[in-house]
Amino acid sequence: MTATREEIEGFMKVALGEAAKAEAIGEVPIGAVVVYNGQVIGRGHNMREHTQDGTHHAEMMAIREACMVRHSWRLEDCDLYVTLEPCPMCAGAMINSRVRICYWGAPDPKAGAAGTLVNLLTDSRFNHQVGSVGGIFQAESSAMLTRFFRGIRAKQKAAKVDTDAHPAV
Numbered sequence: 001m002t003a004t005r006e007e008i009e010g011f012m013k014v015a016l017g018e019a020a021k022a023e024a025i026g027e028v029p030i031g032a033v034v035v036y037n038g039q040v041i042g043r044g045h046n047m048r049e050h051t052q053d054g055t056h057h058a059e060m061m062a063i064r065e066a067c068m069v070r071h072s073w074r075l076e077d078c079d080l081y082v083t084l085e086p087c088p089m090c091a092g093a094m095i096n097s098r099v100r101i102c103y104w105g106a107p108d109p110k111a112g113a114a115g116t117l118v119n120l121l122t123d124s125r126f127n128h129q130v131g132s133v134g135g136i137f138q139a140e141s142s143a144m145l146t147r148f149f150r151g152i153r154a155k156q157k158a159a160k161v162d163t164d165a166h167p168a169v
Contacts, residue, residue: 003035003079008103011035012136015081015105018045018058019144025050029144032058032082034066034075034099041078042066058082059090063097074098083141085112085134091120094130101131105141 003011011033018031022045034042044061048054059082067073076098083105086094091113094102107116114121114132121130 003101003103007038008081008133008136011040011079011081012083012103012105014040014043015058015083016137016140016144018043018062019083019141022046022058023144023148029148030058030082030084032062032080034062034078034080036066036070036075036078041069055089057087057090058084059086060093063093063099067097076100079103081136083137084108084145085114085116086121087111088113088118088120091130094121095126095128098128099130101133103133103136105135105137106145107134107138 014033015031018033019029020031022031023029027046027049031045033040042062042065044058044065046058047056047061059080062080063075066075066078074097078099079101080094080099081103085104085106085108086102087108088111102114102121104114109116111117113119114134121132123129
């Protein structure tokens with residue numbers, strides 16, 4: 001069953017809400033949800049800084065929760081919505097858990113594994129391919145990331161100015 005445009009946009013808004021949760025706690029604002037039969041069964045947002053675990057990407061958190069809800073590692077009839085194009089690790093997790101389609105927001109020129117840098121999701125050499133639809137609420141997803149990283153750079157610049165003005169003795 002293919003999602004309608006309204007459903008796709010609605011679930012991407014839920015993913016954007018998850019990204020806002022990440023931003024509120026100082027994490028890179030990326031959010032993801034897994035949907036089964038029109039219901040969100042897995043949610044996640046970046047938690048790498050809080051857990052100091054490099055695998056705690058939004059997609060990984062959402063996939064783990066969905067697998068617990070389904071009592072299965074197979075998510076064949078599930079779709080994943082994420083605000084940033086998945087990285088190779090997350091794309092691999094989608095392939096391995098048999099996600100049906102990944103809808104994503106902003107492209108990731110440094111780590112995008114759904115077509116921007118590489119395309120793992122639809123690579124026919126794997127035993128499963130994940131459908132991939134990018135650019136869903138791209139402007140909103142990109143703006144959230146841009147705002148977050150501008151804030152980080154401003155804090156770093158302010159800290160450098162403070163250090164330059166008051167050198168340690």
